[in-house]
Amino acid sequence: MSLAETKSAVTQQLMEQLQKQASKIAFMPDEEIVEAIRQLEDKGIPNNKHEDYKYCNIEAYIRREFKNVEQSFGSLGAADLAPYKLDEAINLVVLNGHYSPELSEKVIAKGISISALNEISGSDKQRIASQARSASDSMIALNTVFCNNGIFFKVDRNNAIPMAVHILYVNTAEKPSLVNSRNFVYLETGAELTLVESFVNAGSAKVFHNYVSEKLLDENARLTCYTYQNEGSLSYSAHTNSVKVNRHANYSNTTITLSGELVRNNHNVELAAPNCEAHLNGLFLTRGTQLTDNHTLIDHQMPHCESNELYKGIALDKSTGVFNGKIFVRKDAQKTNAYQSSKNILLSDDATINTKPQLEIYADDVKCSHGTSTGKIDTDALFYLKARGIGEENARKLLLQAFAEEVIDRVEVESLRERILQLFEKTV
Amino acid sequence: MITIKNLHASVDGKEILRGINLEVKAGEVHAIMGPNGSGKSTLSSVLAGREDYEVTEGEVTFNGKDLLELSTEDRAREGLFLAFQYPIEIPGVSNINFLRTALNEIRAYHKQEEISAKDFLALVKEKQKLVELDVKLTNRSVNEGFSGGEKKRNEIFQMAMLNPKLAILDETDSGLDIDALRIVAQGVNALKSKDNATILITHYQRLLDYIVPDYVHILYKGRIVKSGGKDLALELEAKGYDEIKKEFETAE
Numbered sequence: 001m002s003l004a005e006t007k008s009a010v011t012q013q014l015m016e017q018l019q020k021q022a023s024k025i026a027f028m029p030d031e032e033i034v035e036a037i038r039q040l041e042d043k044g045i046p047n048n049k050h051e052d053y054k055y056c057n058i059e060a061y062i063r064r065e066f067k068n069v070e071q072s073f074g075s076l077g078a079a080d081l082a083p084y085k086l087d088e089a090i091n092l093v094v095l096n097g098h099y100s101p102e103l104s105e106k107v108i109a110k111g112i113s114i115s116a117l118n119e120i121s122g123s124d125k126q127r128i129a130s131q132a133r134s135a136s137d138s139m140i141a142l143n144t145v146f147c148n149n150g151i152f153f154k155v156d157r158n159n160a161i162p163m164a165v166h167i168l169y170v171n172t173a174e175k176p177s178l179v180n181s182r183n184f185v186y187l188e189t190g191a192e193l194t195l196v197e198s199f200v201n202a203g204s205a206k207v208f209h210n211y212v213s214e215k216l217l218d219e220n221a222r223l224t225c226y227t228y229q230n231e232g233s234l235s236y237s238a239h240t241n242s243v244k245v246n247r248h249a250n251y252s253n254t255t256i257t258l259s260g261e262l263v264r265n266n267h268n269v270e271l272a273a274p275n276c277e278a279h280l281n282g283l284f285l286t287r288g289t290q291l292t293d294n295h296t297l298i299d300h301q302m303p304h305c306e307s308n309e310l311y312k313g314i315a316l317d318k319s320t321g322v323f324n325g326k327i328f329v330r331k332d333a334q335k336t337n338a339y340q341s342s343k344n345i346l347l348s349d350d351a352t353i354n355t356k357p358q359l360e361i362y363a364d365d366v367k368c369s370h371g372t373s374t375g376k377i378d379t380d381a382l383f384y385l386k387a388r389g390i391g392e393e394n395a396r397k398l399l400l401q402a403f404a405e406e407v408i409d410r411v412e413v414e415s416l417r418e419r420i421l422q423l424f425e426k427t428v
Numbered sequence: 429m430i431t432i433k434n435l436h437a438s439v440d441g442k443e444i445l446r447g448i449n450l451e452v453k454a455g456e457v458h459a460i461m462g463p464n465g466s467g468k469s470t471l472s473s474v475l476a477g478r479e480d481y482e483v484t485e486g487e488v489t490f491n492g493k494d495l496l497e498l499s500t501e502d503r504a505r506e507g508l509f510l511a512f513q514y515p516i517e518i519p520g521v522s523n524i525n526f527l528r529t530a531l532n533e534i535r536a537y538h539k540q541e542e543i544s545a546k547d548f549l550a551l552v553k554e555k556q557k558l559v560e561l562d563v564k565l566t567n568r569s570v571n572e573g574f575s576g577g578e579k580k581r582n583e584i585f586q587m588a589m590l591n592p593k594l595a596i597l598d599e600t601d602s603g604l605d606i607d608a609l610r611i612v613a614q615g616v617n618a619l620k621s622k623d624n625a626t627i628l629i630t631h632y633q634r635l636l637d638y639i640v641p642d643y644v645h646i647l648y649k650g651r652i653v654k655s656g657g658k659d660l661a662l663e664l665e666a667k668g669y670d671e672i673k674k675e676f677e678t679a680e
Contacts, residue, residue, distance in 0.1 A: 402520025
């Protein structure tokens with residue numbers, strides 16, 4: 001099967017884009033591309049007929065907003081990036097899906113290697129697409145076919161990187177464009193890293209950003225990730241994280257979504273060996289007609305693993321928030337501890353929150369719990385604050401901030417936390 | 429200080445207050461007593477500006493201003509303080525941050541500058557001694573995980589910090605053991621001056637052993653049916669509310 005043989009309308013449209021792209025994706029094995037195209041042919045772009053995309057009709061967004069994709073991007077200088085960088089981190093830049101060594105800071109820390117995906121070879125190359133499987137989701141398939149030249153990031157055995165690494169994804173579309181960014185983050189045995197990934201938009205036209213990241217933690221590795229999404233009203237995005245955690249390793253991610261017309265997050269974590277853990281936290285704030293959809297999947301495959309999830313959302317205006325948390329506990333995963341909590345506040349009668357825990361448990365000696373709540377701002381608390389002289393607006397702010405800080409406080413990179421707090425305060 | 433004339437209020441269409449008349453002058457302590465359901469808490473909620481209650485008739489003048497026209501926060505800024513019967517827990521908002529925000533909003537309303545961090549902390553230190561409030565509690569989230577007694581002491585601590593003209597203590601004695609009651613009462617007594625006034629809303633006479641009122645009013649079915657000096661409370665304690673109920677049931 002060749003690329004030209006594809007037929008369906010949407011994939012056809014995307015295929016044309018592919019042919020326009022100057023550089024071919026040399027690092028992606030042919031069989032993965034064929035598999036991805038098969039998936040796209042078979043399932044198409046996710047729409048609301050797919051159970052997992054019930055509230056997130058990506059196909060409709062693409063049909064409506066990206067009828068004429070022109071793939072036109074503006075240029076960007078180092079000075080333009082200054083406001084997005086983080087002080088206490090090594091800042092790397094991915095521009096429109098391409099790793100840009102020129103715009104990135106030099107990495108002097110020992111034990112880190114950073115390459116463009118098309119530069120890697122040997123066993124590292126074979127890891128590409130080993131975790132993010134096209135057959136599981138069409139957004140992965142789409143990325144597999146069209147991805148640009150992202151980053152392969154590796155921390156060598158037993159190296160604890162003292163400084164946070166910040167990968168800044170910035171898009172500069174001047175005409176409606178699709179960006180498929182991709183990375184692979186690999187922590188060898190005993191390696192430790194704090195990774196910030198932030199997503200912003202510096203362009204003047206609509207952009208669909210389809211991000212796929214594979215993260216692999218070998219034994220005893222510790223990866224602390226912060227995802228900061230603030231791509232603005234011209235951005236539509238799908239973010240997929242396919243994470244594999246090995247024995248005694250510890251993975252955590254806190255995803256803060258403060259803007260984006262469409263933000264779909266698929267966070268899939270395999271707890272693939274005994275005694276490992278995963279901690280997923282999320283906070284979203286939606287306004288206008290925005291949609292933020294967080295889908296998590298924690299796959300407990302082996303015994304004695306632990307997972308914790310805390311997702312919070314605040315929806316204003318006519319916006320929509322979704323949390324869907326799937327926890328798999330497989331037959332071998334005895335002594336699993338899995339906790340999940342989703343709490344949401346609706347600030348308008350026209351806003352919607354859909355939240356759904358999904359537990360599938362096949363082992364018999366496990367501790368799993370989940371809780372979910374959605375409501376309006378606590379009027380008793382509001383009255384209490386006002387009865388002490390605090391004005392309505394400040395009282396609401398205090399309460400919303402308190403609600404959000406339970407998640408924001410988990411961000412341990414101070415400059416990032418401050419940036420989030422400031423923007424949050426300005427927005428609510 | 430405050431003049432209440434023919435105040436009627438209802439909640440969900442049901443009339444709870446049916447013509448309250450009360451005048452409280454600076455320097456006075458008034459106790460409002462009454463059986464359950466007589467409208468005691470409704471009165472305090474209406475005065476504080478709770479939106480669930482609808483005032484259908486009457487007027488309330490507070491320091492020369494039409495109280496009912498003011499928002500909840502402006503009532504507080506004008507110097508009205510309600511000590512809640514059930515103080516609200518607010519996870520994530522620290523007591524200190526909450527009080528500093530409140531104090532500064534009140535100061536801004538009176539065109540005063542923000543209090544400096546140093547002065548604020550000195551004030552906190554001074555006032556928390558008054559109600560023997562643990563320093564740790566002032567740094568915790570508002571009322572979160574506080575015991576019943578700690579919550580009530582926190583109310584009086586807030587009152588001390590905000591220095592109101594009129595304090596309404598809504599069943600502040602309920603759920604307090606004798607030691608906590610003594611501490612709370614000491615705090616209230618220490619804050620009393622010729623320039624401020626206190627309304628104690630209570631079911632029991634017990635609190636009035638510690639905070640001696642100038643006047644006692646008996647509220648029944650949404651009206652003040654009897655007023656007198658502090659002896660009225662003792663009389664009520666001896667006879668019980670049934671006597672009152674009988675007396676005014678037949679009178680109706």
